[in-house]
Amino acid sequence: MKLMTKVVTAKEMQALDRHTIEEVGIPALVLMERAALAVADHILALPKEKRHQVVVVVGNGNNGGDGLAVARLLHLAGTPVKLLFALPPTQASEANRIQQHACAYYQLPVTTDPAVLSEATLIVDALLGIGIARPVEGHYADLIDAMNQAAAPIVAIDLPSGMNTDTGEAMGIAVTAASTVTLAYLKVGLTTPAGEAQAGHIIVADHIGIYDL
Ligand SMILES: NC(=O)C1=CN([C@@H]2O[C@H](COP(=O)(O)OP(=O)(O)OC[C@H]3O[C@@H](n4cnc5c(N)ncnc54)[C@H](O)[C@@H]3O)[C@@H](O)[C@H]2O)[C@@H](O)CC1
Numbered sequence: 222m223k224l225m226t227k228v229v230t231a232k233e234m235q236a237l238d239r240h241t242i243e244e245v246g247i248p249a250l251v252l253m254e255r256a257a258l259a260v261a262d263h264i265l266a267l268p269k270e271k272r273h274q275v276v277v278v279v280g281n282g283n284n285g286g287d288g289l290a291v292a293r294l295l296h297l298a299g300t301p302v303k304l305l306f307a308l309p310p311t312q313a314s315e316a317n318r319i320q321q322h323a324c325a326y327y328q329l330p331v332t333t334d335p336a337v338l339s340e341a342t343l344i345v346d347a348l349l350g351i352g353i354a355r356p357v358e359g360h361y362a363d364l365i366d367a368m369n370q371a372a373a374p375i376v377a378i379d380l381p382s383g384m385n386t387d388t389g390e391a392m393g394i395a396v397t398a399a400s401t402v403t404l405a406y407l408k409v410g411l412t413t414p415a416g417e418a419q420a421g422h423i424i425v426a427d428h429i430g431i432y433d434l
């Protein structure tokens with residue numbers, strides 16, 4: 222029997238996150254760690270030559286926080302990882318800053334120079350997730366363009382950055398991923414032709430501990 226996968230909008234996913242954190246009482250960092258474990262497992266199952274040098278592109282929200290946790294887990298598994306920050310690391314969500322602290326403890330190399338992407342054998346896209354709130358412009362647009370121009374394949378966390386969660390359309394510009402590990406449930410945008418084209422192979426990490434309303 223084939224089970225139907227639940228498909229959610231950004232608003233629905235945010236309501237499920239809130240319910241799990243505020244009503245059930247599971248701390249956001251627990252969900253983040255479970256999400257990161259699922260993404261790291263996917264990356265660690267890729268051929269070894271793809272993991273010679275991973276570059277994680279880090280935004281300032283919780284998608285970036287997921288990316289930082291993935292970076293830590295990959296580092297602890299023996300994979301060389303560098304962090305490419307979109308913004309000065311001080312301007313970040315609380316969970317993101319906690320993940321930054323853990324990465325700093327392990328002395329993961331950090332840069333804000335997109336030239337590091339040329340060293341990558343794999344790029345992890347943790348720039349924007351379901352929190353995308355406006356068209357992508359300026360430095361963020363340049364970063365997405367640089368990721369797409371790089372030779373390395375891209376693994377997107379939750380959604381290819383720049384994708385509208387509900388339509389799959391690029392909000393100006395979007396990452397073209399080789400694979401996307403989407404968290405908890407499939408997002409509506411990933412089921413549209415535009416979204417499928419950007420996302421590549423889609424994996425639903427459905428065991429991160431989000432509880433239904
Ligand atoms: N809340 C939760 O329970 C969980 C959330 N998770 C992750 O958290 C993500 C959502 O996190 P957030 O709500 O922090 O949102 P995001 O991290 O997707 O993005 C929010 C940040 O990006 C900025 N932003 C929005 N649109 C932009 C644009 N066009 N250009 C530049 N900056 C822009 C916002 O100002 C904000 O700082 C999910 O996609 C998922 O990856 C996971 O950690 C699992 C658990």
Ligand SMILES: [K+]
Pocket residue numbers: 284346347348349350377378379380381382
């Ligand atoms: K992303």
